[in-house]
Amino acid sequence: MPKIMSSQSTAYISYFGGGLAAIVMAALLYFGVFYHRQASAQDYPVQGFDVSHHQGDVQWSKISPEKFQFVYLKATEGGDFKDSKFQENWLKAREHGFHVGAYHFYRLCRDGQIQAQNFIETVPKKLDALPPVIDLEYDSQCINTYTKEQLLEEIKVMHDMLKRHYAKQPIFYVSKSFYHIVLLGSFKDTPLWIRDYEEKPQLKDQRDWMFWQHTNQGKMQGVAKPVDLNVFSGSQRQWQRFIEQNSQTTQP
Template identity: 40%
Template sequence: MRFSGVSAIVFGCMVLVGCTSTGAGVDEILAKPSLETTSSIVKPGNVVPPGEIGTAASSEAQPEEMTALAPSAPIPDAMVPMARMPETRTPAAEPVALVVPSKPPARTFERGQVYRHRFRDAKPINFGRVSPRSLAVHGVDVSRWQGEIDWAKLRSQGANFVYIKATDGGDHLDPMFRKNWRQAGEAGLRRGAYHFFYWCRVASEQADWFIRNVPKVPGALPPVIDVEWNGESRCKQRLPRKKVLEKMQVFMDRLERHYGQRPIIYTAPDFYRDNLKGEFRDYPFWLRSVAAHPSKVYPGREWVFWQYSGSGLSHGVDGRIDLNAFHGTEDQWHRWVAANAR
């Protein structure tokens, strides 16, 4: 049978479609919730359906991605080549009258009201004289597991800032991120986004995924890389310390170049002990320590935020919520925001 030119093109397209099809059903192609959680959050029995966001496939590594962690892997993350811009020649400048540019106006931030925290705790801890209650500025961190949030009410209860889960790995977006991001901003909270790091995914891919989904907006807090061992992950591999540090550095460098802010490192005691003790002295830390003051759990480590509870209770949110405090006075908080927010 002879084909006309048009018929040949149509036939070629059909062949390509057939070759690329995986045979997966629609339900398998649509976004699936990530199985990852931070160490402080227990998944509730009745999960609120995803909000207005749909994503690509699950961010768990596929078999071919897992092999990239094998000893025979040819190129580590730190050696991923960066795209080079083509060379251009600058034309000769025309002589112009010398004009002294006016000094740009300094960036200013509204200090905003700091609300005294009124949170309760389902599992209260007696921290003694170093109680987080002695700190002036408290906040929360949230993800899809908190469901629908009354942000104005949550703020009035003492949530002066919030870190919102944005991404996992290289292809999962928290289905509540955009809604939480928008509504938290409308309610006047200082907001930032965090990324749950996967050890079975290339670091540069994870950074690009976070950048793709988290907007650059005035006043946003520095981005956070959440690094911890997670027993619920299907990625069970624990990398050597050297490899962990390399992957973190690749991710953080990309975010710092894009957002112009040095990322904050969130971690838990076991991961810190295995990988981070004595490392990244020039990075701010957000430390999980729900049974004792950070000075006892992370001796010698300076910190900006302390996650002191994973069982907080507050008006404005159903169920439990992570509670955090800023390391400083109210005035130090305003000065830190002015220096570090975009």
């Protein structure tokens, strides 16, 4: 027959049991067992990647356009460089059913007009192509060529030329540091593609982003070398709306 505990014994157990529970909970929190899960790139339904000549030959037939719904290809750099793999990648990626776009690596020491002309001469004007992307990064050889104001003006020249030619709103690819130092407060209507390999991008001004490059060490069948992997910020329905909007002829 079980013994009946006295009220004093119950009080002791309640006291020490509660104290033990508090200690255990504190330990779990300290060691990170319970935490608020940060958004992962895998939480986003629309996945994509980007490649250039650095990835070598891409076996497009081995990459699923259902798993990776979009791809951006490096087309040009500065005023005269053209990626040696662009034309081949452009044709084959489109043949295999990907949503395809092209990007330009912007040289901070070159005129925006010259760089825009290089891109326009290289990238076909296709109604179903993704919007053009201007890749803005620090360049140790060019950083002091222009003042910040002059640099923003040259970027605007290229931005506006691409917008007029392709009748699509260009996108800026940037790191958080470049955005905060150079672009903050400017080009408020230009969508952003943010590079952040540590966490979901959060900008100081709480501005939204459209694409997130979350790693440059992605592995995928059909590409022998590491690949940049990206996600679209919205839902599958928002992605389809984005595709439809960019497939319509609009006034720049």
